[in-house]
Amino acid sequence: MDVNLRVQRYDPAGDRKPYYEEYLLTGQPEGVTVLDALIEVRENVDETLGMRCSCRSSICGSCAMRINGQATLACKTRVSSVAQPDGSVTVEPMGNMPVLKDLVVDFEIFWNKINDIGPWLKTEGPVPEREYIVDNEKMLNLIGTVGCIMCGACVSDCTVLAADPDFLGPAALAKAYRFVGDPRDAHREERLADYVKDGGIWDCTHCYYCVEVCPKGVAPMEWILELRREAEAAGHTNHNGVRHSKVFAESVKEAGWLDEAKLAMESMGSLKEKLSLVPVGLRSLLHGKMPPTGPLHYKRPGADHVKRIFEELEAKE
Amino acid sequence: MIFEHDVLVIGAGMAGLRSAIEANRAGADVAILTKVYPVRSHTNAAQGGINAALGEGDSWESHAYDTVKGSDFLGDQDAIEILAQEAPSDIIELEHMGVIFNRDEEGRLGSRNFGGATHARTYFVADITGQAMLHVGYEQILKYKIPCYNEFFATSLILEGGEAKGCLAIELRTGEMHMVKAKAVIMCTGGVGRAFEPSTNALICTGDGMALAYQAGAPLMDMEMVQYHPTTLPSNGALLTEGARGEGAYLINSLGERFMQKYAPNMLELASRDVVSRSEQTEINEGRGINGCVLLDCRHLGEQVIRTKLSQIYDLAKDFSGIDLVKEPVPIRPGMHYIMGGIKTDVNGRTMLPGLFAAGETACISLHGGNRLGANSLLELVVFGRRAGAAAAEHAARSQHSGAGEKRLKQDDDTIRELLGREDKGEHAGPLRMELGRTMHENVGVYRTAEGLTKAIGLVAQLKERYRRISVGDKGQVFNTNLTAALELGNMLDVSEAICRGSLMREESRGAQFRLDFPDRNDEQWLKHTLAYKDGDSVRMDTLPVKITRWEPVKRTY
Amino acid sequence: MKYAFYPGCVAKGGAPELYQSTLAVTKALGIELVELEGAACTGAGVLSERNPELADTLNARTFAMAERHGLPLMNICSTCHGVMCQANARMQKDPAYLERINTHLAPEGLHYSGKTVVKHLLWVLMEDVGIDAIKAKISKPLGDLKAAPFYGCYIVRPSWVLGYDEMPQRKRYLEDLIEALGAESVEYTGKDKCCGFPILTMNRDNSLKMTGTHVLEAQDKGADFMVTPCPLCHLNLDGSQVEASDAVKAHLDMPVLHLPQLVGVALGIEPKALGLHKNMVNTRRLVEQFAKL
Structure with a gap:
């Protein structure tokens, strides 16, 4: 098959800004991957193409890049599955990390975030002579996070990191759960106290981008949500995120549907934050669309059944 | 720039990380230098597990004997005894560091069956054991704040008074040449799979450490012992773990027969890798293959087992062969996978060059002799990584730093500048590497002959000649992977020469070496290791007797 | 063309113009809507974060209501839509889970078979209207x-x-x-x-x-x-x-x-x-x- 790669190029020595270069490869095997094609370019067409790659089996995490705008592993992506109707495949470096050259980005940002979560097992007390005895289910559960190969795809496409580079980000937070959820770790409490701070678990918007792009099915966002549950259960409740979640549930429980205004107001922990809602509230009033709130927030038909369902299932929490 | 450390570890796979941790514990100022990032190394690719005689009814002697037998009696038994004896405590230590090994119903470590083993002594993390271990190793590096020179490519060792005293390295990010002085150097740079095409190995497995040590005067041992793994995908050479057969998967030919019944009636699919790979190749050569492959059949294991215990290979078969393991058997063939040979070391990682240590696939102690058993490689990394780390720290404590300075640094810098400065009219590294790989696979693969080996030696010599005149298309400083590919090719050519010469010299069939012209094992003449020394532009061969402690060689059957 | 209509909370609250314009447009295109007056909030991902089974049950309840009308369901909110599709996928994948969820619906006389088709207005326009x-x-x-x-x-x-x-x-x-x-x-x-x-x-x-x-x-x-x-x-x-x-x-x-x-x-x-x-x-x-x- 023919492969038409459109590759973003940038050499800091000579280029003022990135540009695209097209490579047409003919007679490639049907199953050719984007990485195979890039290697073919680098070895036989244009030796100056800069990229990282190693294992070719989606286990080393080296070759993450954006293919048609979305971060993934080039070694795992078959050209035939991503070629556009005109046959082209666009290849760009990952986002949220500065480009060093062509498809090579500065990964230090990624490693620093991993380091920030205290990424090693912290046990306490006498070390057993043999292994720690732990439930296999709990170990199996952790495999979901240990499957992360640190390729950076989730960090590349995280929509929060794009706005706030201080966010710990999906990979590091998924890694954080790996220790919080490990029965052998004795520092669960202080970890959670750390992860609820600004830049931590409550800054995730659950936009599913990391879930979508993770080439290993780690679904970092799901672990962030797991951390939120753990943090709340551990008593870290003085946070707008927890208030938001609780008020949301209460209002649906009582009336069958959401009291938007109450949710916004009661999520805010400080008077200053509550006041910040005043302008938007006033604008709503002026436009005749203040949602029914407080006593005006009527019950939906069948709201008593909704409440019963809440009571049944909250008892199981 | 010039940096100084007590101990320098080159390579950041599990052997490198484990040795650095140990050197750190021994109080040495240790640093790691790697051409990639720590978690990128090829330890990741070890899927199935790590061996230890920890279970009831198992013993270190049994583990050791299985290893000796697996090695076709070429392994040094003193080293194998250490491996088997120290395995349990090293695995327990890994568990304490954080590896999330699978458990049994009581919450204790749970094990699985593996090729060539008489007990279920393979401990595992699903089918990502190597990755799970390597990441824990990296966590420990962060915990102990061990400095890492990431994405630095070592170009040569510093030698002074016949001792290794550090290395020169290019920082890929800037193209700048640096000198890292150390009182002891531990080489942990992995294998040389890229000298073969195809291979299961990562693109970074280019034998750099073997070549650097060899060029500095340390001998390579048993380089002819190249393992072909029985289950690799034809499209890209990717590996499907032996764990699949450990869980009960079948190998079948085009007639639907479980052909291993003919070759290894007792162990069947779980005979040692050399035996299974040869059996597959025989089936294929005799016309019972399918497009150069036989089939790995997992269907009877059921979706549950495939999805939980073999999830990675489920994905690999799907991504690279378009096959759903739950529904169909997947075509596989033997593929170059591992080199049992390497830099000759003693049981403490000491090479024959003072100050230079080695551990992991790049070293040859020799544990694996003619054939490595599955799940013994991860074990080697931790047991002998630890021992090398301790020995290197001890050596560093009574050693001085090199007096080398800018002049020595400039030597390597000039070499690189000369290479970059050549007009781009020569051949390029990529196509030359491909020729090398095909030459090695065709002539130094599963079946070998004097004729083929002689041909390979001639072709490698020609390639070396052409290599002298290559040019590099990328003239840039930043992340010049074209330059590193050229340097890697130089390393692979040196190592390949040693592989061919070892294979031609060993006129017998043992373990992974099968000579059609010498089809039998010859204990009278060949119960010994081959040694290759670099001698100017040629190779000087020598031999060394095998150390036998308690197990006299017997005929090997499975 | 007829749908069980799930407007969601915001169209009935802070964005009445969405509700209003939906009715106007569906009418103009000849799409008939039966509003599920008693349907509860989908949980918007917030409830499922707290208690996945609870959120799935509320959505199963809505799907069961649509099923009682024998109609596919139409919503007008990307968030409601995604949450509903996720809930539906979980229940469809795991019949035992669906049955457990049905036990929570039984007191109201509802039962969900797992077959309700969920579509956002956008999908209705592009796939059904054309x-x-x-x-x-x-x-x-x-x-x-x-x-x-x-x-x-x-x-x-x-x-x-x-x-x-x-x-x-x-x-x-x-x-x-x-x-x-x-x-x-x-x-x-x-x-x-x-x-x-x-x-x-x-x-x-x-x-x-x-x-x-x-x-x-x-x-x-x-x-x-x-x-x-x-x-x-x-x-x-x-x-x-x-x-x-x-x-x-x-x-x-x-x-x-x-x-x-x-x-x-x-x-x-x-x-x-x-x-x-x-x-x-x-x-x-x-x-x-x-x-x-």
Whole structure:
């Protein structure tokens, strides 16, 4: 098959800004991957193409890049599955990390975030002579996070990191759960106290981008949500995120549907934050669309059944 | 720039990380230098597990004997005894560091069956054991704040008074040449799979450490012992773990027969890798293959087992062969996978060059002799990584730093500048590497002959000649992977020469070496290791007797 | 064409113009709606974060109501849609789980078989009504106007829950619809990103910066207005645009339309009937442009 790669190029020595270069490869095997094609370019067409790659089996995490705008592993992506109707495949470096050259980005940002979560097992007390005895289910559960190969795809496409580079980000937070959820770790409490701070678990918007792009099915966002549950259960409740979640549930429980205004107001922990809602509230009033709130927030038909369902299932929490 | 450390570890796979941790514990100022990032190394690719005689009814002697037998009696038994004896405590230590090994119903470590083993002594993390271990190793590096020179490519060792005293390295990010002085150097740079095409190995497995040590005067041992793994995908050479057969998967030919019944009636699919790979190749050569492959059949294991215990290979078969393991058997063939040979070391990682240590696939102690058993490689990394780390720290404590300075640094810098400065009219590294790989696979693969080996030696010599005149298309400083590919090719050519010469010299069939012209094992003449020394532009061969402690060689059957 | 209609909380609360314009547009296109008055909130991902089984049960309850009418379900919110599709996928994949959930529904006399088809209005328009039928009813093609589509996360991710593997054309429904209505669809990177709304109360700075960035990008690419099938995105893109301007230090003046408002304009429905005057960012100039079409 023919492969038409459109590759973003940038050499800091000579280029003022990135540009695209097209490579047409003919007679490639049907199953050719984007990485195979890039290697073919680098070895036989244009030796100056800069990229990282190693294992070719989606286990080393080296070759993450954006293919048609979305971060993934080039070694795992078959050209035939991503070629556009005109046959082209666009290849760009990952986002949220500065480009060093062509498809090579500065990964230090990624490693620093991993380091920030205290990424090693912290046990306490006498070390057993043999292994720690732990439930296999709990170990199996952790495999979901240990499957992360640190390729950076989730960090590349995280929509929060794009706005706030201080966010710990999906990979590091998924890694954080790996220790919080490990029965052998004795520092669960202080970890959670750390992860609820600004830049931590409550800054995730659950936009599913990391879930979508993770080439290993780690679904970092799901672990962030797991951390939120753990943090709340551990008593870290003085946070707008927890208030938001609780008020949301209460209002649906009582009336069958959401009291938007109450949710916004009661999520805010400080008077200053509550006041910040005043302008938007006033604008709503002026436009005749203040949602029914407080006593005006009527019950939906069948709201008593909704409440019963809440009571049944909250008892199981 | 010039940096100084007590101990320098080159390579950041599990052997490198484990040795650095140990050197750190021994109080040495240790640093790691790697051409990639720590978690990128090829330890990741070890899927199935790590061996230890920890279970009831198992013993270190049994583990050791299985290893000796697996090695076709070429392994040094003193080293194998250490491996088997120290395995349990090293695995327990890994568990304490954080590896999330699978458990049994009581919450204790749970094990699985593996090729060539008489007990279920393979401990595992699903089918990502190597990755799970390597990441824990990296966590420990962060915990102990061990400095890492990431994405630095070592170009040569510093030698002074016949001792290794550090290395020169290019920082890929800037193209700048640096000198890292150390009182002891531990080489942990992995294998040389890229000298073969195809291979299961990562693109970074280019034998750099073997070549650097060899060029500095340390001998390579048993380089002819190249393992072909029985289950690799034809499209890209990717590996499907032996764990699949450990869980009960079948190998079948085009007639639907479980052909291993003919070759290894007792162990069947779980005979040692050399035996299974040869059996597959025989089936294929005799016309019972399918497009150069036989089939790995997992269907009877059921979706549950495939999805939980073999999830990675489920994905690999799907991504690279378009096959759903739950529904169909997947075509596989033997593929170059591992080199049992390497830099000759003693049981403490000491090479024959003072100050230079080695551990992991790049070293040859020799544990694996003619054939490595599955799940013994991860074990080697931790047991002998630890021992090398301790020995290197001890050596560093009574050693001085090199007096080398800018002049020595400039030597390597000039070499690189000369290479970059050549007009781009020569051949390029990529196509030359491909020729090398095909030459090695065709002539130094599963079946070998004097004729083929002689041909390979001639072709490698020609390639070396052409290599002298290559040019590099990328003239840039930043992340010049074209330059590193050229340097890697130089390393692979040196190592390949040693592989061919070892294979031609060993006129017998043992373990992974099968000579059609010498089809039998010859204990009278060949119960010994081959040694290759670099001698100017040629190779000087020598031999060394095998150390036998308690197990006299017997005929090997499975 | 008849659907069990699930309007969601915001269309009945802070965005009445969405509800109003949906009714107007479906009527004009001959789509019959049976509103599920008693249906509860989907949980918007917040409830499932606290208690997945609880959230799934509330959605199963809604699906069972649709099933009782023998109708497919239509919603008008990307977030509701994604949450419903995820809940449906979980229950369809695991019959034992569905049965457990049904035990919670039994006291109300409801039972969910797992078969309710869930569609967002956008999918209904593109898959059931069809571009040609819509085109046939256009009385005011949108001429030279440039519209920037903004999907909302939950109608695009995770793609495997939303059937994108089988129907990759879903990736471009908004663009295709905009073009079918005669306008030009503006290409920009923000279209499938997060609007920031979910963290408005947790990290207001980030939330506003996210919204501001996308609006600014659409504005820089020459969009006359944005259009979204998600009322929660609308709350941020439209409702918080004033504050978002400060967050990105730029003057933002970008009308943001709900999906049915846009379709309604092309169908010739009066702006007032579509509630355009209720949008926070002033739509007067846009309405004037519409009038000239």
